[in-house]
Amino acid sequence: MILITGSTGGLGKETINALLKLIPAQQIVALARDPEKAIDFSNAGITVKKGDYSSYESLPAAFSGVDKLLMVSAPAFSDQSLEVNTIRAAKDAGVKYIVYTGIQRKQGSTWVIPGVTERDLQMEKLLAASGMSYTIVHNALYLDVLPFLLGNSVIKKGVLFPSGTGRAAVATRSDLGEALARIIIAEHIYPQHITLSNSQSWSVTDIALLLSKITETDVPVIELSQDEYIAYQEQSGIPPFYAKFAADWAAAMKAGEFEETDPLLENILGRKPIGLETFLREMYKPLLQI
CATH class of the missing domain: 3.40.50.720 (NAD(P)-binding Rossmann-like Domain)
Structure with a gap:
């Protein structure tokens, strides 16, 4: 069991x-x-x-x-x-x-x-x-949390996430969940420490370029300090605690905590994990019909 x-x-x-x-x-x-x-x-x-x-x-x-x-x-x-x-x-x-x-x-x-x-x-x-x-x-950091981290006005105001040039090999919960399922039913025991991350990493510049491509608008990267980002999130209706928590993730990304890619997730799935463009296109595709 x-x-x-x-x-x-x-x-x-x-x-x-x-x-x-x-x-x-x-x-x-x-x-x-x-x-x-x-x-x-x-x-x-x-x-x-x-x-x-x-x-x-x-x-x-x-x-x-x-x-x-x-x-x-x-x-x-x-x-x-x-x-x-x-x-x-x-x-x-x-x-x-x-x-x-x-x-x-x-x-x-x-x-x-x-x-x-x-x-x-x-x-x-x-x-x-x-x-x-x-x-x-x-x-890996969940692709699914990007809309929260980027805010509701990312298309109109640009990418304001203060992670600098940091990159993240983000992956979806669904891909991670499938990999975990395969790990737990495997006949062998995996090593004591493994990493499940995407086969590619992306920066906020990549996010902005892909959103610009998907929406056919200019979505820029707006550089903010941590404090400015927290204030922006709070002005958008995010409670201070969660705004600060989001900023902590940005700081970790800026420090390179999530940048390392690992082939294990792809190997376990037997396919390429869902990538950033696929996720963003699915998330923001309703805008293409406006």
């Missing part, structure tokens, strides 16, 4: 949808704090178990009979006891292999994205100390 935590979140759903195409539904367990939100999985024949990561007592029974656990990282800034409880319960229940989803970072980097990288580093220590077999998957 394979259990997926965070099953009702974006990456968890994509992974389970991919698993349904690869193995029988009866071999999949979806863990959810609120099983009502996972009713579609139940209807597909998947076993949905209730589990609250903040409560260790709710987890061992849910993990009973599970051989492999795909542990989708908890939301940024959430209590790190969630991971502690999950690993402890998995070990106590006899889970043989854990795959944990972290964030891509440059090799040897000490860069910190508040609320994110500290969690990954803590997880590395916890998993190493657990004595269990595990793989930490360093996922």
Whole structure:
């Protein structure tokens, strides 16, 4: 049996949808704090178990009979006891292999994205100390979050994301979810640290050029400081906390944290991952009909 935590979140759903195409539904367990939100999985024949990561007592029974656990990282800034409880319960229940989803970072980097990288580093220590077999998957920055990072007025006002000349080998949640599904069902165990990133990396200049091509308008790159970007996001209606969080990702991209490409994602998928132009064309194609 394979259990997926965070099953009702974006990456968890994509992974389970991919698993349904690869193995029988009866071999999949979806863990959810609120099983009502996972009713579609139940209807597909998947076993949905209730589990609250903040409560260790709710987890061992849910993990009973599970051989492999795909542990989708908890939301940024959430209590790190969630991971502690999950690993402890998995070990106590006899889970043989854990795959944990972290964030891509440059090799040897000490860069910190508040609320994110500290969690990954803590997880590395916890998993190493657990004595269990595990793989930490360093996922690329999601293509899916670009519309939020770029803002609603990117076509009219230009690309204002303050990442300088930094590049990112961004990938879609759907491609990452499919790769995770294939990793967790593989007969072999993957190395303890792997990176899933696109086969190409892009900068904000590339984004602007592609948006200009797609919309047949001039979409420039507007250089802003971190503070100016935060102010711009807040003026667009984004709460200050989220505006600052977006700026932290821009700073990490500027520092090259997401620039390294890796062939593994393409190799696992057996095809080219969805690229920036394909994603932007799908996202902004309604503008072509205006």
